Amino acid sequence: MAREIPLFPLGSVVLPGQTVSLHVFEDRYRDLVAYLLGLPETERRFGIVSIREGYEVGDSGVQSIHRVGVEVALTDVTGYDDGQYDVTVDAIGRIRLDASVTGGSFMWGHVEDLDEPVGDGAAVAADKAHAVFDVYRTELNRFRLDASVDDLPGDPVDLSYLLASSAVLTLPDRQDLLEADDAAERLRRYHHLMIEEISAMRAVPSLPAVDVARTSWSPN
Missing domain, CATH: 2.30.130.40 (LON domain-like)
Known part of the structure; x- marks a missing residue:
């Protein structure tokens, strides 16, 4: 309504x-x-x-x-x-x-x-997103940065938003994650973006492009 x-x-x-x-x-x-x-x-x-x-x-x-x-x-x-x-x-x-x-x-x-459906294939998408996040955090550590995440939640919806909020992304990419139809799709989009970001970070010895330090995440 x-x-x-x-x-x-x-x-x-x-x-x-x-x-x-x-x-x-x-x-x-x-x-x-x-x-x-x-x-x-x-x-x-x-x-x-x-x-x-x-x-x-x-x-x-x-x-x-x-x-x-x-x-x-x-x-x-x-x-x-x-x-x-x-x-x-x-x-x-x-x-x-x-x-x-x-x-x-x-x-x-x-x-x-807007509802927060989990979506089909969420478990597989979550595993892949979790794995790529570990690689991403390792790359951030090379620049003396940290993704500032301690424990990853098991719920796919919470996980999708926590990973999205911890990533250094452009506004259009972050908006795209926000607009995903369900958590599974958001996790798949996150995985794709992180693969691209990790490749770019390894190819160009510079810091990621965006500062997201004024925010933190909690599952409420």
């Missing part, structure tokens, strides 16, 4: 299970945080969708956004005298944006929750 929630377009992809820290300084997003703080703690939720075209800040702003994102719960807020905020959110599940609503200072969207 569709419902209406506030939206926060972001220049990166957030995955279910991730904890994300955001610095909020633009007026429209400060208004969003102020609105959320006026709600009971259990209702302080909004959607994060990645930006397809445009920018998080500036006069031109967001031109278009992806239709699959996540709903997040506001878990921690630090306000400053100048009206800015540092906030922490937990991503609790996928949403599909059916329509965006403008007119106020910040964006709203009509969204539907």
Whole structure:
């Protein structure tokens, strides 16, 4: 069933299970945080969708956004005298944006929750993804980096998101993983991406391309 929630377009992809820290300084997003703080703690939720075209800040702003994102719960807020905020959110599940609503200072969207099916062949896909992750982590160690993962979950859905969140990927690749129909397909896509990334890391002695340090993952 569709419902209406506030939206926060972001220049990166957030995955279910991730904890994300955001610095909020633009007026429209400060208004969003102020609105959320006026709600009971259990209702302080909004959607994060990645930006397809445009920018998080500036006069031109967001031109278009992806239709699959996540709903997040506001878990921690630090306000400053100048009206800015540092906030922490937990991503609790996928949403599909059916329509965006403008007119106020910040964006709203009509969204539907997306199911998380396991999919066919999940066990085999999980084994392959687990194996390629071990190789990927070894390659990261060569650059004195770490994937920051201790124990891998047995549930294919949780595993698919944990591996996706720990990988250094471009926005389109990360969005592609988020939009996968089921966990098995996400794990297969992850395996393919990691094979390509490992080959590139071995061929070119440089660091992976993207910094994902501002996020962490938990199964909620």
